[in-house]
Amino acid sequence: MTKPSLPEAYRSFITDMLGEAEAEQFFRSYERKRTYGLRLNTLKASPESAAALDIMRLFGLRPVPWCDTGYYYEEEYRPGKHPYHAAGLYYIQEPSAMSAVELLNPQPGETVLDLAAAPGGKTTQIAAKMRGEGLLISNEIHPQRARILAENVERLGIRNAVVTQAAPGELSSRFPLAFDRIMLDAPCSGEGMFRKDPDAVTEWSPDAVELCAARQWDILQDAVAMLKPGGKLAYSTCTFNRRENEDTIARLLAAYPCLKLAAEKRIWPQRQDGEGHYVALLEREADDTAAMAAPAGGGKRRQGGRPGRDSRDGRSARDTGPAWDAFREFAAAELPGFPAAETGGEPVLFGEALYLLPQSAGLSLTAERLSGLKVPRAGLALGEYRKGRFQPAHALAMTASAGDAARVHALAADSPAAAAYLHGETLPVPEALRGWCLVTVQCGGGSFPLGWGKASGGQLKNHLPKGLRRP
Numbered sequence: 202m203t204k205p206s207l208p209e210a211y212r213s214f215i216t217d218m219l220g221e222a223e224a225e226q227f228f229r230s231y232e233r234k235r236t237y238g239l240r241l242n243t244l245k246a247s248p249e250s251a252a253a254l255d256i257m258r259l260f261g262l263r264p265v266p267w268c269d270t271g272y273y274y275e276e277e278y279r280p281g282k283h284p285y286h287a288a289g290l291y292y293i294q295e296p297s298a299m300s301a302v303e304l305l306n307p308q309p310g311e312t313v314l315d316l317a318a319a320p321g322g323k324t325t326q327i328a329a330k331m332r333g334e335g336l337l338i339s340n341e342i343h344p345q346r347a348r349i350l351a352e353n354v355e356r357l358g359i360r361n362a363v364v365t366q367a368a369p370g371e372l373s374s375r376f377p378l379a380f381d382r383i384m385l386d387a388p389c390s391g392e393g394m395f396r397k398d399p400d401a402v403t404e405w406s407p408d409a410v411e412l413c414a415a416r417q418w419d420i421l422q423d424a425v426a427m428l429k430p431g432g433k434l435a436y437s438t439c440t441f442n443r444r445e446n447e448d449t450i451a452r453l454l455a456a457y458p459c460l461k462l463a464a465e466k467r468i469w470p471q472r473q474d475g476e477g478h479y480v481a482l483l484e485r486e487a488d489d490t491a492a493m494a495a496p497a498g499g500g501k502r503r504q505g506g507r508p509g510r511d512s513r514d515g516r517s518a519r520d521t522g523p524a525w526d527a528f529r530e531f532a533a534a535e536l537p538g539f540p541a542a543e544t545g546g547e548p549v550l551f552g553e554a555l556y557l558l559p560q561s562a563g564l565s566l567t568a569e570r571l572s573g574l575k576v577p578r579a580g581l582a583l584g585e586y587r588k589g590r591f592q593p594a595h596a597l598a599m600t601a602s603a604g605d606a607a608r609v610h611a612l613a614a615d616s617p618a619a620a621a622y623l624h625g626e627t628l629p630v631p632e633a634l635r636g637w638c639l640v641t642v643q644c645g646g647g648s649f650p651l652g653w654g655k656a657s658g659g660q661l662k663n664h665l666p667k668g669l670r671r672p
Contacts, residue, residue: 205402207231211392214442223471230470235397238296239280240322241270242357243329245290251645256285266473268299270329273474284614284642287623287669288649289357289599294322297393297468297475298439301386302326304464304482305435309334311381312563316369316424319346321353323384328359336561337362338380340372344575351578352669355596358650361546361559363566364578369423371574376427379564383434385424387417393439393477396470414445421453425460429563431487433463437480441469446479459489521550524586528555531584531591535637538605546580555591557581595652595666598639603648606639610661611648622651625670628661640665 207228216224239262246252248270256262260278265271273296280286281293302323307313309332318324319341328337339354339362341347347366354362365372390413394401421436428434436453438445447465454460464482468475525548532539546557549568558566558580571579582594603609610630612619618628619642630638634656641648653664 205399207395207402208405210407211405218441218443226471227469231396233396233470234276236296236474236476237274237276238265238294238299239272239274239291240268240294240299240326240329241272241291242289242325243270244333244358245288245649246645246647250647252290252647252649253645255645256280256290259283259285265296265299267468268296268303270326271296271299284612284619284623284651285644285649287356288642288644288651290644290649292322292325292353292357294326295439295476297473297478298322298386298437299326300466300468300478301435301437301480302330302384304466304480305382305384305433307331307382310562311335312379312429312561313337313382313384314372314376314380314424314427315339315384315386316372316420317341317386317388318364318384319343319350321350323386324350324362325353325357325359327384328354328357328362331361333360335361336559336564336566338365338372338376339363340365340367340369342366342368347575347577354578355582355599358599358601360557360581360600362578363559363571363576363580365571366575366577369420373423373426375570375574376564378427378429380427381429381432381563383424383428383432384437385420385434386437387413387420387445389413389417389438389440389445390442391439392441393470396476410440410442410444413440414449417445417449418452421449425453425457425485428485430459430485430489432485434460434483434485435480436483437478439476439478441477441479446481450481450483453483459486460484461486521548521555523589524548524550524555524591527586527589527591528583531593531637535593535607536597536601536605536639537607539601548583549579550586551579553585553587554594555583555586557583593637593653595664595669598650598653601639601650603639603641603650608634608636608638608656609641609648610634610638610654610656611641611643612651614642614644619651620671622654622663622665623671625663625665625667627663628654629659630656630661632659634661 262272315324318339324339351364391401463484468478546559556579582596584593640654654661
């Protein structure tokens with residue numbers, strides 16, 4: 202397929218930014234192959250682990266210079282098709298995009314917001330840096346993209362993230378001055394997508410740039426309203442023009458004297474291996490205690506929903522006692538190594554679904570605090586409590602480790618059995634194996650969860666969710 206030619210207006214502003222000589226190098230970068238990258242999930246395996254070394258050898262990885270858990274790979278390796286991907290050992294992510302969270306540098310125990318989070322690259326990178334400690338709210342306004350975000354949070358075994366589906370103004374009205382760090386990977390005109398997505402070229406126009414800049418300004422105001430004094434905000438785009446990048450940040454700094462620019466980084470495809478990215482890190486003055494963060498005439502406040510309602514499906518959150526007891530009984534028998542009482546958080550029951558709602562020192566979440574919001578994932582999904590019985594959630598399996606489980610059915614990564622499990626098939630097992638099993642894939646001498654199975658009569662019934670099964 203012939204690639205569409207770059208718009209003349211686009212070529213003109215790139216030339217104005219870079220000068221003719223480097224602009225020509227930039228335009229020639231479109232003739233090269235796009236870059237591919239993955240980032241190791243350190244919630245499951247550190248870069249020094251035997252599992253990580255196996256993955257590096259298997260896919261011929263080479264390091265991304267600005268991210269110590271990021272690696273380049275060649276297209277033909279296709280790591281997204283491997284069982285290690287299903288086990289959440291890594292996240293497929295464009296290398297340039299890894300730069301933003303590295304600059305934000307969230308810490309364990311903090312209260313963090315990823316405001317436009319789908320499909321989950323930056324959320325999963327933030328969660329790895331938080332190491333399961335503190336509270337991460339990951340938001341995506343579009344329903345389908347929010348579902349994909351929740352699935353990626355689950356696959357990587359993240360315990361301390363709440364996935365919300367809300368407009369930025371809905372969040373800023375509920376959580377003013379609440380977050381230590383905020384990541385805003387803003388919707389943009391996508392000029393950094395041109396090399397890998399020809400449709401992005403045909404959709405670009407100067408008017409689209411202006412429309413994006415206006416939308417970014419609106420979202421940024423809500424982001425500032427949620428940033429604590431002393432907090433940090435990372436603003437990033439995958440576009441090149443100044444209007445959506447430096448000019449937007451200059452406008453923000455002029456409107457909010459409480460902010461200062463701490464750092465700014467660009468990745469250009471003619472200078473580095475990557476599709477391109479822009480990120481600015483802003484800090485809010487520690488002694489800025491204003492209750493309203495927006496400039497005069499600019500603040501947006503919206504009322505939340507009714508108290509006491511379940512934000513997931515309109516039903517009231519139920520008494521969690523019996524469900525929590527059932528989970529603890531299940532964990533004692535089937536996941537004896539899982540710290541059921543020490544995981545941190547508040548158990549909440551929405552309908553039949555039991556969740557563990559994460560907390561941080563700076564923000565205590567409850568079902569009431571989330572009322573009126575759409576919440577696709579209210580923390581760690583533990584399972585369903587139905588007719589007095591507890592059935593474990595897939596998320597619980599992905600959060601656990603092989604050492605937690607009473608029974609493990611380990612599969613070689615290249616075995617037909619691993620492929621069959623990921624297709625949703627029943628597996629033959631020894632007659633002596635009975636009860637819930639953590640089905641795992643072997644890597645680097647370790648064993649990493651793929652999901653649940655239940656053994657009986659020489660067969661392992663497959664409990665991998667139907668939506669995750671491979672065709």
